Amino acid sequence: MNTTSHPSLPRRAFLASAATVTAFAALKPSTVFGADANTRLDIGLIGCGGRGSWIADLFVGTGKYRLVACADYFRDRVDAVGGKHGIDPARRYTGLSGYQRLLEGKLDAVVIETPPHFHAPQAAAAVEAGKHVFVAKPIAVDVPGCRSIAESGRRATAKKQVFLVDFQTRANPLFREALRRIRKGDMGNVVMVEAHYPWSSGGRDLPPPTVEEQLRRWYNVKALSGDFIVEQAIHALDVATWVLDSDPVRAQGLGGQKLRPKGSIWDHFAVNYEFASGVPLSFTCIQTIPEMRDEITCRAYGSEGYFFGDYFSNVWIRGNEPYPGGNVGNLYTDGAVANILEFHQAILAGRCDNPTVAPSVRSNLTAILGREAGYRGGELTFADLLKANEKLEIDLRGLKA
Numbered sequence: 001m002n003t004t005s006h007p008s009l010p011r012r013a014f015l016a017s018a019a020t021v022t023a024f025a026a027l028k029p030s031t032v033f034g035a036d037a038n039t040r041l042d043i044g045l046i047g048c049g050g051r052g053s054w055i056a057d058l059f060v061g062t063g064k065y066r067l068v069a070c071a072d073y074f075r076d077r078v079d080a081v082g083g084k085h086g087i088d089p090a091r092r093y094t095g096l097s098g099y100q101r102l103l104e105g106k107l108d109a110v111v112i113e114t115p116p117h118f119h120a121p122q123a124a125a126a127v128e129a130g131k132h133v134f135v136a137k138p139i140a141v142d143v144p145g146c147r148s149i150a151e152s153g154r155r156a157t158a159k160k161q162v163f164l165v166d167f168q169t170r171a172n173p174l175f176r177e178a179l180r181r182i183r184k185g186d187m188g189n190v191v192m193v194e195a196h197y198p199w200s201s202g203g204r205d206l207p208p209p210t211v212e213e214q215l216r217r218w219y220n221v222k223a224l225s226g227d228f229i230v231e232q233a234i235h236a237l238d239v240a241t242w243v244l245d246s247d248p249v250r251a252q253g254l255g256g257q258k259l260r261p262k263g264s265i266w267d268h269f270a271v272n273y274e275f276a277s278g279v280p281l282s283f284t285c286i287q288t289i290p291e292m293r294d295e296i297t298c299r300a301y302g303s304e305g306y307f308f309g310d311y312f313s314n315v316w317i318r319g320n321e322p323y324p325g326g327n328v329g330n331l332y333t334d335g336a337v338a339n340i341l342e343f344h345q346a347i348l349a350g351r352c353d354n355p356t357v358a359p360s361v362r363s364n365l366t367a368i369l370g371r372e373a374g375y376r377g378g379e380l381t382f383a384d385l386l387k388a389n390e391k392l393e394i395d396l397r398g399l400k401a
């Protein structure tokens with residue numbers, strides 16, 4: 001299922017945007033122009049659905065990767081990607097354990113694009129197998145999953161492997177520069193933050209009736225997606241926690257299913273968070289409103305100025321030390337391509353500090369805290385969320401191993 005309202009671009013548009021990214025991405029010249037800069041890495045794709053097949057084209061389109069293996073629960077999915085990229089049929093793996101057989105093969109890295117429920121175990125196995133890991137957001141659906149990814153990131157660093165989480169905003173030069181200036185103090189002390197995720201897509205379906213069908217259409221299944229706030233709206237919370245640079249202390253949540261049938265995920269959440277030093281974050285997300293203007297916005301108010309960032313439009317700081325920023329362009333594609341290039345560069349340079357892991361764990365836990373406070377219709381502290389360590393289970397018995 002492709003849950004985005006911003007479908008992949010045709011190849012021509014991708015090549016244009018990839019060239020743009022190559023031009024402005026913050027790449028070290030020594031690596032870019034060094035003899036190894038174009039070394040092709042062998043990758044395996046785990047999860048051959050909408051984003052998996054789309055991002056496989058981006059990886060290969062950079063000329064820096066060869067797609068040599070793929071895994072998906074379903075045969076038709078691996079054959080679609082495998083056929084397109086000329087993958088040896090013997091290296092197209094199916095079933096729940098297909099990814100483990102993929103990891104036994106000769107590969108430099110894996111790209112994980114399965115439903116979020118599976119990211120943590122698949123990433124852990126990939127790190128153990130000695131592969132570099134590129135994984136889609138959200139990293140996990142629950143606290144144990146976030147802890148597992150944090151541990152996999154540390155293991156990867158210890159084993160000199162690269163582990164990158166694909167948040168597009170974090171790869172964007174305008175967002176990076178604005179955040180650098182916020183850290184430098186250009187906005188003064190951060191007093192209050194807002195984050196919003198109004199989304200016109202998402203559908204209003206019930207989960208499919210069988211678990212096997214749910215693997216294909218997983219978005220409406222809480223244990224597989226983590227619900228709307230974790231699977232989608234995390235993009236806004238990730239920018240907010242980047243600005244705030246601390247864990248939340250507590251959250252007060254509301255929300256529900258006024259548009260979607262009971263038994264599905266929620267259609268809206270409204271959460272008031274408290275961060276360190278009492279700084280409030282006011283957050284809302286809502287989906288499936290026809291003709292709504294999509295936004296993934298964060299506004300931060302400081303003692304000396306004001307930050308605005310939107311995934312679909314502009315980034316700026318206004319105030320005593322203004323930053324004009326600019327339009328982010330097609331962040332959906334360009335951000336992914338920038339991450340794909342940074343992944344390659346980090347592997348070649350042996351740069352294994354893996355800076356995307358800790359912030360992704362933080363924003364994911366923040367989203368889970370908001371979800372759980374919302375389900376309670378009340379307050380939950382971060383400490384109690386961590387202590388409960390609740391796992392979202394799904395019964396996979398009977399499925400093809």
Ligand SMILES: NC(=O)c1ccc[n+]([C@@H]2O[C@H](COP(=O)([O-])OP(=O)(O)OC[C@H]3O[C@@H](n4cnc5c(N)ncnc54)[C@H](O)[C@@H]3O)[C@@H](O)[C@H]2O)c1
Pocket residue numbers: 001002003004046047048049050051052071072073074077095096099113114115116118136137138166167168215216217218231
């Ligand atoms: N902007 C973004 O960063 C962005 C956009 C879209 C999707 N995503 C993320 O990408 C991931 C994939 O999303 P998608 O839209 O491609 O979903 P999708 O349903 O189109 O693809 C997922 C694939 O995983 C397969 N699968 C399910 N369970 C599996 C298992 N246990 N083992 C192997 N394969 C399994 C399914 O058969 C399917 O082909 C999700 O984590 C999603 O949140 C990120």
